Amino acid sequence: MNSVDYQNINPxxxxxxxxxxxxxxxxxxxxxxxxxxxxYLPEQFHIIGxxxxxxxxxxxxxxxxxxxxxxxxxxxxxxxxxxxxxxxSYHVSNVKDLESYKExxxxxxxxxxxxxAKEPNRLFYLSVSPSLFxxxxxxxxxxGACNDVNRTRIIVEKxxxxxxxxxxxxxxxxxxxxxxxxIYRIDHYLGKETVQNILTFRxxxxxxxxxxxRNYIDHIQITVSETVGVGTRGGYYEGSGxxxxxIQNHVLQLVAxxxxxPPISLNADEIRNKKAxxxxxxxxxxxxxxxxxxVRGQYGPGWIKGExxxxxxxxxxxxxxxxxxxxxxxxxxxxxWRWQDVPFYVRTGKRMADKTTAITIQxxxxxxxxxxxxxxxxxxxxxxxxxxxxxxxxxxxxxxKRPGVSQIVNPVEMIFDYDEAYDAPTPEAYETLLLDAIAGxxxxxxxxxxxxxxxxxxMPILEAWENEPITDYPSYDAGSWGPKAADKLLAQNGHxxxxxxARNVLETVIEDKHxxxxxxxxxxxxxxEVNDLSYCAAELFVSKAQEAVEKYGRFTVCLSGGxxxxxxxxxxxxxxxxxxxxxxxxxxxxxxxxxxxxxxADSNAGMAMDALLRHVPIPEDQIFPIQGGLRADVAALQYxxxxxxxxxxxxxxxxxxWLGMGGDGHxxxxxxxxxxxxxxxTWVKEVFVPKLDSYRITLTPQLVNQAHxxxxxxYGEGKAEALKHVLEGPYEPNQYPAQLIRxxxxxxxxxxxxxxxxALSKSE
Numbered sequence: 001m002n003s004v005d006y007q008n009i010n011p012x013x014x015x016x017x018x019x020x021x022x023x024x025x026x027x028x029x030x031x032x033x034x035x036x037x038x039x040y041l042p043e044q045f046h047i048i049g050x051x052x053x054x055x056x057x058x059x060x061x062x063x064x065x066x067x068x069x070x071x072x073x074x075x076x077x078x079x080x081x082x083x084x085x086x087x088x089s090y091h092v093s094n095v096k097d098l099e100s101y102k103e104x105x106x107x108x109x110x111x112x113x114x115x116x117a118k119e120p121n122r123l124f125y126l127s128v129s130p131s132l133f134x135x136x137x138x139x140x141x142x143x144g145a146c147n148d149v150n151r152t153r154i155i156v157e158k159x160x161x162x163x164x165x166x167x168x169x170x171x172x173x174x175x176x177x178x179x180x181x182x183i184y185r186i187d188h189y190l191g192k193e194t195v196q197n198i199l200t201f202r203x204x205x206x207x208x209x210x211x212x213x214r215n216y217i218d219h220i221q222i223t224v225s226e227t228v229g230v231g232t233r234g235g236y237y238e239g240s241g242x243x244x245x246x247i248q249n250h251v252l253q254l255v256a257x258x259x260x261x262p263p264i265s266l267n268a269d270e271i272r273n274k275k276a277x278x279x280x281x282x283x284x285x286x287x288x289x290x291x292x293x294x295v296r297g298q299y300g301p302g303w304i305k306g307e308x309x310x311x312x313x314x315x316x317x318x319x320x321x322x323x324x325x326x327x328x329x330x331x332x333x334x335x336x337w338r339w340q341d342v343p344f345y346v347r348t349g350k351r352m353a354d355k356t357t358a359i360t361i362q363x364x365x366x367x368x369x370x371x372x373x374x375x376x377x378x379x380x381x382x383x384x385x386x387x388x389x390x391x392x393x394x395x396x397x398x399x400x401k402r403p404g405v406s407q408i409v410n411p412v413e414m415i416f417d418y419d420e421a422y423d424a425p426t427p428e429a430y431e432t433l434l435l436d437a438i439a440g441x442x443x444x445x446x447x448x449x450x451x452x453x454x455x456x457x458x459m460p461i462l463e464a465w466e467n468e469p470i471t472d473y474p475s476y477d478a479g480s481w482g483p484k485a486a487d488k489l490l491a492q493n494g495h496x497x498x499x500x501x502a503r504n505v506l507e508t509v510i511e512d513k514h515x516x517x518x519x520x521x522x523x524x525x526x527x528x529e530v531n532d533l534s535y536c537a538a539e540l541f542v543s544k545a546q547e548a549v550e551k552y553g554r555f556t557v558c559l560s561g562g563x564x565x566x567x568x569x570x571x572x573x574x575x576x577x578x579x580x581x582x583x584x585x586x587x588x589x590x591x592x593x594x595x596x597x598x599x600x601a602d603s604n605a606g607m608a609m610d611a612l613l614r615h616v617p618i619p620e621d622q623i624f625p626i627q628g629g630l631r632a633d634v635a636a637l638q639y640x641x642x643x644x645x646x647x648x649x650x651x652x653x654x655x656x657x658w659l660g661m662g663g664d665g666h667x668x669x670x671x672x673x674x675x676x677x678x679x680x681x682t683w684v685k686e687v688f689v690p691k692l693d694s695y696r697i698t699l700t701p702q703l704v705n706q707a708h709x710x711x712x713x714x715y716g717e718g719k720a721e722a723l724k725h726v727l728e729g730p731y732e733p734n735q736y737p738a739q740l741i742r743x744x745x746x747x748x749x750x751x752x753x754x755x756x757x758x759a760l761s762k763s764e
Contacts, residue, residue, distance in 0.1 A: 010151070011044035011117040012438050013108045017095060017136055018127035019049020020060070023157070025067035027188075028127065029088075031430035033068055033076075036084045040435055044115045048107060050093040060090035073425055095128070096135050101143035108145070122152040123437060130159055134173060141177035155184045155437055158249050159240070160446070163462065164455035171448040184437050185446040189250040189357075191429030193418065194388040196444070198257045198359075199271075201386070201394065208384075209262070211363070212338075218381065219343040219495055221360040222254050225352040227304050229478070230326070234317030242296070242328040243458055243465075246348040252279060252454045253446070254388075255344055258359060259334055268443040272450060279453040283333040290464035292492075295485045297327035298470070299351040302478025303551040309351065309478050323469045326350045327476060329486040330461060331493075345490060345497075351478035353499070357388040360498045380411050383498075392426065393417040477553060499648045523749045524727075526757050530715050534567040537713055537751040541572060541656070542580045544709055548655040549585045558589045558657040558699070560668075561604025564713040565658055569612035583618040587646070590626050591657060592669040592698040597629030604628075632686035632695035639697065640684040652683060654707040661714040665722040665736030668704070669696035672735050676700055701740035708746045712738070715753040723752065724759040 014032070016024050035041050049060055065085070068076045091107060093100040112120045124145065126136055133156060146152040156174070161167025174183050189195060202208055211217070224246055230237045237245070256275035263270045285293055300311035312318055312326050327349030333341065361384040383397040394416045399409045418426060436444055475483040481499055490496055527533040541557070548555040559565070571577055590605055598606045605625035613623055624646070626639045643652050659667050670676060671689045676698075683703045688695050704710065714723055726738045727750075733739045741748075 006040055006435060006439055009040075009042045009439055010119050010121050011042055011112070011115045012046075012121040012123060013111055014045070014047045014123045014125065014438070015050065015104060015108065016047065016125045016127055017050050017093075017132070019090060020051030020053040020055065020063075021127055023127045024049065025064060026071045027428075027430045028125065028434070029064045030068050030072035031428055031434050033072055033081070033084055034074055034427065034431050035435055036087075037074060037080050041438070044117065045087055046111050047088045048104065049088065049090045050095075050104065051090070052092065052094070054092060055090045057089050061085045061088055064088065073428065095132050095139070098139050098142055101139045101145065105143050105145050119151055121438060121440075122146070122148070123155065124153070125155045126157060128157075130157075130162075133170060137174055137177050146178055146182060149179045149182060150440075153182050153184055153437055153440070154178055155186050157186055159244065160185055160249070160451050161455065162239070162244070164452065164459050167451055167455050171452065175448065180448060181442065183448070184442060185448075185451060186433055186437075187249050187253055187446060188429045188433065189388075190253055190444040191431070191433040192388055192392075193426045193432075194386060194392045194394075195254065195257065196432070197394075198254075198386065199263075203262050214338060214340055214342050216363055217342055218362045218364045219345060219493070220258060220362070221498055222251055222258075222344070222346045222358075223360075223497070223499075224251055224346075224348040224357045225354060225481075226348075226350050227352060227355045227479075229299070229309060229351050230312065230315050230318070232316050234312075234315040236317075237326075238318060238322060238324050241324045242326055242348050242350070243330075243462060247328055247330065247346055248454050248458045249446075251346045251348060252282075252457060254359060255279075255282075255332065255334075255346065256450075258361075259339055259344070261338070266443065268441055269447075271443045272447045276447065276450045276453060277336075278334060279450060279457060281334045281336045281339075282453075282457040283335050284456065285460045287460065287464050287467075290461050293332075293489075294328070294330040294461045294464075295483060295489050296325035296329075296465060296470065297349065297475040297483035297486070298322070298324065298473040299326050299349070299476055299478045300474030302351065302480065304351065304479050311474050311478065312351075313474065323473070325465070325470075327352075327482045327486070329482065329489055330458075331489060332457070343493060343495070345495070347482065347486060347497070349476075349482050353479055353481050355390060359386040359388070360384070361386075362495075362498075385498075391417070392419070393421075479551070480553065496648065499650060523747065524757075525749060525751050527751075527753050530567070530753055533713070533715055533751050533753055535571055537568045537711065538571040538577050540711060540749060540751075541568070541658075542577055544656045545581050545586060548708075549582045552655075554585045554587060555582065555656070556587045556589065556652075556654045558591045558654045558704070558707070559604075559608050560591050560658045560660050561593075561607055562660040564660045564715065566607060566611050568658075568713065569608055573612045573615040578616055581616070583616050586618050587622045587624070588613060588618065589624050589643075589654065591659060591704065592696060593626035593628040593635070594669075595628055595632050595635070595695045595697065598625055598627075600628075626684075626697050628697065632697055635697045636682070636684045636686040640682055643683055651706060652703060654704075656709045656711065657704050657707045659704075659710060659712050659738075659741065661712055661719060661722060661726070661738045663716075663718040663722055665726060665738050667712070667738040667741060668701070669698035670701065670737040670740065672737060674737070675734070676740075701737075704741055705743045706746075707743060709749070710741060710743050710746060711749040711751065712741075713751045715751075715756050717755040717758065719752075719756040720759040723750075723756050728761060 016028060018024060032047065065076045065081060068081065091104060093104060108122060124140060126133055140146055146154065161170050202212060256278040259278045260274040263274050298312050302309060313320055313322050329347035332344040332346065334344065363382040365381045380399065385395040387393050396414045397411050400412045401409050433444060481497065487497065525536060527536065545555040572581065593604050594602050596602050600606060624642055627635050661667050664672055666672060669687055669689065671691060674687050674689060676685055683700055684697065685700050686695055686697055722736060725736050731739055
């Protein structure tokens with residue numbers, strides 16, 4: 001994104017304060033090593049690590065080699081490391097002792113003399129605690145280490161200040177000793193490939209820039225979520241919090257890149273000028289307004305990736321009554337011509353449901369929407385999603401007509417994925433930033449006015465929160481998407497958070513179980529009596545409900561019709577099982593439905609309501625029947641919209657799906673000879689069943705296969721041949737559709753009687 005010549009860099013010395021620390025081992029040396037392999041470093045370069053630990057050069061190199069093997073995208077092999085390590089040395093140093101600096105300057109000058117370099121670069125990297133920034137800067141100035149304004153640079157890690165006052169004080173100190181052009185305030189987020197691509201995406205494509213304004217964009221969301229907690233850094237985090245740690249720097253820099261005006265060149269100051277203008281234009285809230293525009297939270301105990309985790313207040317170094325937020329969400333406005341009154345929603349948090357950094361640009365609805373089905377308009381607004389991590393890429397969501405004679409539209413996506421588009425590995429953020437610093441390109445580094453403007457934007461929120469401690473912490477469970485108040489923040493404007501596509505948090509655990517199965521069957525439960533079968537199936541319902549509510553806070557179950565399920569429903573409606581189900585946290589859906597209204601005798605939903613749901617304390621708004629009384633294609637489309645809203649755009653992953661199997665091997669409403677494309681882009685489909693001469697509405701098998709658990713009920717001699725073929729026969733789903741149900745990761749239970757299993761092969 002710049003015109004800097006990276007191939008002709010002058011000889012360079014890189015001095016790393018905190019050389020024996022974790023950042024150098026995990027990030028800096030691996031980044032420099034990869035730059036060396038890619039031949040970006042000059043032929044003459046040297047790295048000097050400074051620290052208090054007593055190391056010889058050889059011992060220091062061995063420690064760094066471990067870091068490269070553990071954290072680098074390339075390992076220490078093929079001779080490259082043996083060459084690279086010869087450019088590294090170590091020096092014991094006291095950052096508060098001027099004599100130590102004179103020794104370091106002597107080492108640097110000696111190396112420059114060996115090279116015979118006329119205009120050597122010097123890079124001083126402050127990989128240390130912020131409390132040491134001041135003494136290092138002062139002593140570098142006293143030692144005369146940075147007198148060449150054009151060739152000497154200092155890199156300062158975050159956090160840059162604790163608030164506006166301390167940031168301003170640190171800027172004043174640094175600019176007394178160094179010229180602004182020498183100071184590189186680093187934010188590793190700006191080195192990420194997808195972040196850099198934002199400007200390319202915006203300013204090299206005529207398709208986007210004309211709509212990049214308040215006339216076409218409804219609102220913008222930025223999510224930076226983590227699944228990790230504070231670990232052993234509780235003491236540090238107590239003095240920081242989510243707003244300081246992430247939003248003041250990382251997130252506001254993303255806002256600036258999304259919202260900045262087009263630069264006239266790629267000159268570093270030109271780009272930084274445009275970004276600074278955005279941050280200065282951000283609306284400042286009064287103390288009374290903060291509560292309407294910002295939300296905080298703190299995580300409690302919960303479940304992450306199938307493991308139970310402790311709450312923030314139980315972490316090492318955290319006070320029992322801590323008021324530090326681990327989650328922060330805010331609604332910002334940029335008061336300028338381009339963005340006036342467009343909300344920028346930002347959120348960040350620890351111990352959330354998924355690790356992701358994503359920017360979502362929601363466009364306004366089309367001004368006239370002509371595609372109408374049964375009186376219901378079905379045109380969602382267009383959306384652009386920029387995924388920064390862990391996936392890297394972009395998605396454009398738009399509307400397309402579904403195949404068929406009806407004019408029905410549904411959302412589809414065009415996707416650009418870095419991993420699929422390019423074979424070359426993506427550089428780590430520190431590789432990009434270190435190379436820019438060595439080459440003297442400051443475009444991706446923050447300037448003093450940017451830093452202070454960012455602090456000015458968040459200070460009203462920080463001050464309001466400090467003056468009004470929270471009394472209801474913890475306010476969200478680990479493994480969730482944050483406190484309920486954050487949903488209300490957007491709801492007041494008619495918006496909702498766009499959570500990323502769900503990734504299977506139990507994937508590893510369930511995959512292990514699946515690999516232990518035979519012919520795709522994890523559990524085959526066989527009973528003499530149908531009553532016993534039904535009771536044990538009901539017990540599975542109870543245990544899955546309890547497990548899901550304990551882990552996720554809710555139980556999503558997909559019900560079926562038919563007499564096989566009815567007996568189980570009636571048992572669940574009675575004691576002792578009824579009181580064991582946490583009904584207030586149950587959300588009921590249906591796998592298929594006949595094209596009849598719910599009060600019709602043949603309705604699957606009506607049967608389940610009469611046998612079970614009207615007799616238990618499940619909230620009415622947590623029951624989602626398929627509207628069978630409509631035309632089948634319209635009912636299918638509407639139910640897909642129900643699922644989209646409930647699962648917030650993610651692919652639905654039910655905790656449990658109940659299914660039956662007919663004597664002909666059908667399940668759901670997929671009968672023999674009824675074809676459903678495995679490439680179908682829908683979750684719900686209308687199907688015509690010739691043998692019944694009627695239409696039905698069904699979930700697609702590929703959707704059911706995403707469930708955490710699937711349970712079949714099949715009993716009676718009439719099911720024996722179909723069961724044998726489904727479990728032991730060749731894969732012929734067109735004849736035996738129940739074979740389509742092969743969960744990707746979930747477990748499968750078959751509840752059958754002896755008559756149904758009579759044709760199965762007998763085990764030895």
